[in-house]
Amino acid sequence: MKECIIIENVGPLKHIELEDIKQLTILVGESGSGKSTMMKIIVLMRYIYKMLNIRCYLKNSGVSRSPFKLKIKSLISDDLTAYLIDNREAYIRYIASVNGHDYIVEYKDGDLNTKGASDIPNEDLLFMKESWISESRSIIPMWKAKSAANKKAELGFYFHETLSDFEKATEMVRDLPLDFIGMDLHVEGQNGKRKYYLHPQDHSYESIELKFASSGMQTSTPLATLVYFFARDYSFKEAGRRSILDYLYEQDRLSSYRPEMEIMDLQKQVHVHIEEPELSLFPDAQCKLIDFIVTEAFSRKTDGRKMGVIMATHSPYIVNYLNLLMRRKDSEFANGVSIDSNMLEVYEVVDGYAVPLKTLEERPLIDTRLLSDTIASIYSEYNKY
Secondary structure (H helix, E strand, C coil), rough: CCEEEEEEEECCCEEECCCHHHHHCEECCCCCCCCHHHHHHHHHHHHHHHHHHHHHHHHHCCCCCCCCCCCCCHHHHHHHHHHHCCCCEEEEEEEECCCCCCEEEEEEEEEEECCHHHCCCCCHHHEEEEEEECHHHHHHHHHHHHHHHCCCCCCCHHHHHHHHHHHHHHHHEEEEEEHHCCCEEEEEEEECCCCCEECCCCCCCCCCCCCHHHHHHHHHHHHHHHHHHHHHCCCCHHHHHHHHHHHHHHHCCCCCCCCCCCHHHHHHEEEEEEEEECCCCCCHHHHHHHHHHHHHHCCCCCHCCEEEEEEECCCHHHHHHHHHHHHHCCCCCCCCCCHHHHHHHEEEECCCEECCCCCCCCCCCCCCCCHHHHHHHHHHHHHCC
């Protein structure tokens, strides 16, 4: 699948046009420039397209009445409401290209138009999962420890999406090496009574509960667990049962279900959207975390699923490290994790636009001066005294 998106007049975003959303897409820019808003629009349109794929699968299987009412007001989170609802200037155009065919979803004049993706043949259908990993993920260990008292508390849509996925992930992922911080995760207990322990790999001190660990461990552990889970253990079979078979059973419509193609035979796609992967991590650990993400997301071939990752970051270490990953791929002598430059794009979100930072030369290079100029300026001023 190839994706492109146009976003106009949505909050701080004036005109964003990504002609090809790469498997690894990095967004950089000043605080408030619109990086998170841009990711939230992308995940919204992907979610709508996911629902349209399920609707078309049912339609192609003889079930004409859809269980999904795609009303824009019920789909957007609170923080996007002010940017979209009653904003007649907001415009979004999302295009998914599959096997040379374009399927279009538009938001214009306050309405959602899905006619451009209302008839998708079986051979072009995708079974998709969209995951959001919130910057507030560090709260998860303490939140889980106080879950009994938090039943009616609310920390926003994106935190609870992250929390829900983490709870599902740790049903499956009970032990996980976290080499980038020198720890191993171990999960004990079931359901709301789970406890999360970190064991030092060098055995230099006793194991600790995640809720008592450093902030860098608290932010990176849920992130790594979710990436690992979606790369290896997320069950599309279970997701198909929940989204399709349970609905048909509850509506007493299984008799009309005549699939020409089994749901598990659809092309599988996972998209992970990460806010600030570097939170509270030492620079070296940030680079090792990127190694972990790239290896899990792009080197695994579990049931043919493909993965895409979008990250919003302020880290000069991560962006500079991506140049090394591309250089390793091009060198026959380099060792370690690498990435094909064709899979990667980095954008600076500035003044409402998205400016590509990767050169189109024979040996591509990301212009990292945006994140390095402040350090150079400090050093220059220091030398004046």
